[in-house]
Amino acid sequence: MNLNLFVWRQKGPNEPGKLEEIKAIDVSPDMSFLEMLDEVNERLVHQGKDPIAFDHDCREGICGTCSQVINGVPHGPQEKTTTCQLHMRKFKDGDSIYIEPWRAKAFPLVKDLIVDRSALDRIIQAGGYTSAHTGGAPDGNAILIPKPCADRAMDAAECIGCGACVAACPNGSAMLFTAAKVSQLAYLPQGKPEAARRACVMTDAMVQEGFGNCSNHYECEAACPKGIKVSFIAKLNREVLKARCESI
Amino acid sequence: MIIDGKCPTGPLAERWDKYRREMKLVNPANKRKYKIIVVGTGLAGASAAASLGEMGYQVDSFCYQDSPRRAHSIAAQGGINAAKNYQNDGDSVYRLFYDTIKGGDFRSRESNVYRLAQISNSIIDQCVAQGVPFARDYAGYLDNRSFGGAQVSRTFYARGQTGQQLLLGAYSALSRQIKAGTVRLHTRSEMLDLVVVDGEAKGITVRDLVTGEISSYAADAVCLCTGGYVNVYYLSTNAQGCSVTATFRAYKKGAYFANPCYTQIHPTCIPVTGEHQSKLTLMSESLRNDGRVWVPLRKGDRRPPNEIVEGERDYYLERKYPSFGNLAPRDISSRAAKEVCDERRGVGPTGFGVYLDFKDAIDRLGEDTVRQRYGNLFEMYERITDENGYKQPMRIYPALHYAMGGLWVDYNLESNLKGLFVLGEANFSDHGANRLGASALMQGLADGYFVIPYTIGNYLAQIKPGAVTSDHVAFAESRENVNVVTKKLLGINGRKTPKEFHRQLGKIMWENVGMARSEASLKRALELIPVLRDEFWQNVRVVGNGSELNQELERAGRVADFLEFAELLTRDALHRNESCGGHFRVEHQMSDGEARRDDDNYSYVAAWGYQGAETVPELHKEPLVFENVHLGIRSYK
Numbered sequence: 001m002n003l004n005l006f007v008w009r010q011k012g013p014n015e016p017g018k019l020e021e022i023k024a025i026d027v028s029p030d031m032s033f034l035e036m037l038d039e040v041n042e043r044l045v046h047q048g049k050d051p052i053a054f055d056h057d058c059r060e061g062i063c064g065t066c067s068q069v070i071n072g073v074p075h076g077p078q079e080k081t082t083t084c085q086l087h088m089r090k091f092k093d094g095d096s097i098y099i100e101p102w103r104a105k106a107f108p109l110v111k112d113l114i115v116d117r118s119a120l121d122r123i124i125q126a127g128g129y130t131s132a133h134t135g136g137a138p139d140g141n142a143i144l145i146p147k148p149c150a151d152r153a154m155d156a157a158e159c160i161g162c163g164a165c166v167a168a169c170p171n172g173s174a175m176l177f178t179a180a181k182v183s184q185l186a187y188l189p190q191g192k193p194e195a196a197r198r199a200c201v202m203t204d205a206m207v208q209e210g211f212g213n214c215s216n217h218y219e220c221e222a223a224c225p226k227g228i229k230v231s232f233i234a235k236l237n238r239e240v241l242k243a244r245c246e247s248i
Numbered sequence: 249m250i251i252d253g254k255c256p257t258g259p260l261a262e263r264w265d266k267y268r269r270e271m272k273l274v275n276p277a278n279k280r281k282y283k284i285i286v287v288g289t290g291l292a293g294a295s296a297a298a299s300l301g302e303m304g305y306q307v308d309s310f311c312y313q314d315s316p317r318r319a320h321s322i323a324a325q326g327g328i329n330a331a332k333n334y335q336n337d338g339d340s341v342y343r344l345f346y347d348t349i350k351g352g353d354f355r356s357r358e359s360n361v362y363r364l365a366q367i368s369n370s371i372i373d374q375c376v377a378q379g380v381p382f383a384r385d386y387a388g389y390l391d392n393r394s395f396g397g398a399q400v401s402r403t404f405y406a407r408g409q410t411g412q413q414l415l416l417g418a419y420s421a422l423s424r425q426i427k428a429g430t431v432r433l434h435t436r437s438e439m440l441d442l443v444v445v446d447g448e449a450k451g452i453t454v455r456d457l458v459t460g461e462i463s464s465y466a467a468d469a470v471c472l473c474t475g476g477y478v479n480v481y482y483l484s485t486n487a488q489g490c491s492v493t494a495t496f497r498a499y500k501k502g503a504y505f506a507n508p509c510y511t512q513i514h515p516t517c518i519p520v521t522g523e524h525q526s527k528l529t530l531m532s533e534s535l536r537n538d539g540r541v542w543v544p545l546r547k548g549d550r551r552p553p554n555e556i557v558e559g560e561r562d563y564y565l566e567r568k569y570p571s572f573g574n575l576a577p578r579d580i581s582s583r584a585a586k587e588v589c590d591e592r593r594g595v596g597p598t599g600f601g602v603y604l605d606f607k608d609a610i611d612r613l614g615e616d617t618v619r620q621r622y623g624n625l626f627e628m629y630e631r632i633t634d635e636n637g638y639k640q641p642m643r644i645y646p647a648l649h650y651a652m653g654g655l656w657v658d659y660n661l662e663s664n665l666k667g668l669f670v671l672g673e674a675n676f677s678d679h680g681a682n683r684l685g686a687s688a689l690m691q692g693l694a695d696g697y698f699v700i701p702y703t704i705g706n707y708l709a710q711i712k713p714g715a716v717t718s719d720h721v722a723f724a725e726s727r728e729n730v731n732v733v734t735k736k737l738l739g740i741n742g743r744k745t746p747k748e749f750h751r752q753l754g755k756i757m758w759e760n761v762g763m764a765r766s767e768a769s770l771k772r773a774l775e776l777i778p779v780l781r782d783e784f785w786q787n788v789r790v791v792g793n794g795s796e797l798n799q800e801l802e803r804a805g806r807v808a809d810f811l812e813f814a815e816l817l818t819r820d821a822l823h824r825n826e827s828c829g830g831h832f833r834v835e836h837q838m839s840d841g842e843a844r845r846d847d848d849n850y851s852y853v854a855a856w857g858y859q860g861a862e863t864v865p866e867l868h869k870e871p872l873v874f875e876n877v878h879l880g881i882r883s884y885k
């Protein structure tokens with residue numbers, strides 16, 4: 001099939017950007033979306049043109065590197081599927097496809113479809129851990145963890161840190177991302193001692209990085225390739241409230 | 249030359265304790281005077297950087313991705329081994345040690361593997377303390393599953409995302425140290441050279457992948473934790489950015505490269521669909537517990553699977569290996585699949601695939617049970633192939649997966665170049681000629697959390713901190729070398745893209761240096777690779793320039809290294825005139841197709857030393873001594 005792509009092209013953060021029309025020809029339905037872009041890029045290179053810059057690595061939906069807004073939706077039309085796992089059979093001959101980068105105040109653009117998501121790392125650095133130092137841990141079965149807690153922690157821990165939730169949110173909020181980490185550790189006994197502090201410093205860091213707040217649009221959950229639930233945001237709010245009350 | 253692995257002597261079980269008793273220590277107040285570079289943020293790199301930072305050293309951590317959390321360890325699915333014996337099924341440190349040595353086809357060091365098995369238990373404890381949500385049973389205890397190559401249940405897991413959860417644990421520990429200021433993080437930075445001063449590793453040169461700036465960092469020691477090299481085959485289960493660049497450039501600076509021909513092929517991957525294919529996706533081996541592998545009996549039979557009746561099918565694994573059947577080890581299953589496809593009995597559009605059929609399991613257990621066990625894998629399969637594995641058999645084919653070979657290291661994880669330490673998949677040390685499932689995660693974290701904190705201290709205690717700084721002339725030379733290569737790549741302006749060269753190299757490697765290697769095929773590869781390499785340097789087209797984000801340039805640099813490294817790998821495969829583990833020479837097999845080792849002549853580590861671009865590398869040997877295990881035939885019958 002043949003497609004009309006409209007791709008966001010921008011040389012750098014301080015350059016003007018625009019949607020450029022590029023044809024994708026002879027696209028096989030078995031290709032992944034990124035393989036389709038690979039072929040487009042190969043043609044551009046043969047023509048001596050600058051290929052489209054985009055982020056990707058594992059191409060199996062787990063590293064969270066790929067990050068494209070496809071036809072207005074972060075990671076495109078298929079539910080719970082990252083850009084790299086999306087396949088061209090979801091499109092048909094003659095389709096126009098709009099491809100844009102994540103857009104959010106806290107994600108400055110680097111080039112074309114690549115943005116800087118280091119703000120997410122800094123939220124984790126603020127407190128997304130237990131302060132367990134190497135070598136001092138008791139036996140893994142010394143503290144029993146009820147299966148429902150372990151399962152819920154795992155549900156939250158599935159986050160791949162891609163930032164689709166931020167790109168989908170009208171407020172550019174990283175609440176779902178932050179909530180997932182805070183919840184994971186709050187459900188586990190190992191995370192409890194620092195739970196209150198963690199919830200506060202991570203939300204503070206989120207605000208400082210320029211992410212917006214949550215006003216219950218639920219766009220984040222809809223865009224999340226791992227189906228992380230907004231109920232974790234409620235958990236985060238509860239953790240923060242509890243912490244702030246306790247510190248009064 | 250004979251090289252020494254520097255293993256402690258004495259009873260096997262006491263060697264690591266003895267080492268730790270006798271090693272030299274750096275005084276706590278002096279630790280902050282030492283600088284350590286850690287390249288890579290996978291399980292090995294993140295755990296090392298976090299632990300060393302915590303101890304008080306000044307650490308610089310590098311990765312090519314935009315975040316440390318994206319290292320390819322994230323993709324590991326199955327699990328991590330440890331000798332906890334929580335299941336009371338007869339596991340022990342010795343048994344894990346023995347299984348690993350045997351699984352590696354008796355081509356690894358006893359001392360290293362024993363230490364690995366000893367440390368395995370602490371890893372689980374450490375990860376639990378970090379909040380890794382391992383699977384638990386209803387009583388709240390840690391759960392285990394079984395994995396290939398072992399008769400005990402010792403694999404810990406977190407759904408189908410064990411690698412992700414372990415890496416996020418290590419990443420969080422790393423993040424804590426970044427916040428504390430002991431670790432400086434450099435993302436989107438690619439190491440392009442190792443700086444060596446008077447035979448000791450003293451720093452690295454990196455390219456900032458956003459600005460293109462080339463800069464150098466000096467340190468008292470360098471740890472390479474840069475993962476495996478199987479992307480030399482173009483298609484593999486590795487991430488797009490995985491390369492041999494960091495280790496190969498260290499090799500060119502004098503570090504020995506050990507056993508490059510030991511590569512592992514995984515039998516259950518989704519088959520290639522066409523030229524556009526950019527990577528292969530692994531599907532957990534656990535599927536073979538309930539799926540039956542078959543192809544049509546008749547050559548060129550293109551009928552859909554449901555029209556091929558029972559008597560016209562060949563369940564070749566069950567036929568050839570009656571007692572192990574569909575659970576035959578990775579290398580044997582992979583080769584068997586290749587054989588039937590080469591006989592033109594393969595299935596699917598390309599003919600390079602075999603069926604993995606769940607019909608009998610569904611009849612026996614019901615679709616719901618099968619869904620409970622493997623639902624996520626069936627979904628993943630459908631997303632990629634658009635086929636429903638419950639309704640028609642899946643198609644699978646083997647793919648390159650893991651590199652057992654890597655930079656040579658001694659018991660300290662130190663290379664022959666002093667001050668250069670190599671951890672995780674990037675080193676060669678623990679898996680011999682074949683790695684067992686769930687053992688790579690164990691090794692990466694053992695190296696990073698529990699080995700390097702000791703062994704690097706022993707080294708640092710014997711040198712003065714900050715003896716070499718980045719104004720030493722070796723750093724300027726290193727940057728200049730990197731710049732020369734970049735300029736050269738950008739200046740050729742030929743007609744083929746780096747990707748086209750990479751794909752072509754992959755074909756040569758897969759066809760000639762893949763699952764079944766022969767003297768003739770290896771010699772053919774040794775003719776084809778240099779021709780392709782020459783063409784690359786005359787005809788590659790790299791658009792853009794060096795002082796910007798340029799993914800074509802990144803790829804070109806990696807492909808250039810693969811084009812040289814491929815030759816080293818092939819040379820090693822040709823020299824190793826035996827079959828062992830993942831290295832299968834068709835000339836050396838038993839009547840049943842098992843690998844035939846030659847212990848009299850090849851029971852050694854082959855460590856290659858670079859001698860210049862036009863010269864054959866020098867072979868150094870480290871003899872493997874087995875005092876505690878008997879070298880048996882690796883039979884899984």
Ligand SMILES: Cc1cc2nc3c(=O)[nH]c(=O)nc-3n(C[C@H](O)[C@H](O)[C@H](O)COP(=O)(O)OP(=O)(O)OC[C@H]3O[C@@H](n4cnc5c(N)ncnc54)[C@H](O)[C@@H]3O)c2cc1C
Nearest residue numbers: 288289290291292312321326327439475672673686688689
């Ligand atoms: C699909 C898949 C499934 C697997 N499943 C399992 C399993 O179930 N159990 C198991 O035990 N093992 C499994 N493995 C193997 C295991 O995941 C890996 O061997 C292991 O994670 C490697 O860890 P590492 O830290 O050595 O390297 P990696 O995680 O690959 O990390 C390499 C790091 O080095 C950096 N790097 C590389 N080159 C450079 C450079 N030039 N400059 C700067 N930085 C660089 C990268 O940025 C990255 O941070 C699996 C592997 C794959 C591919």
Ligand code: FES
Nearest residue numbers: 057059064066084
């Ligand atoms: S490239 Fe890793 S999730 Fe898409």
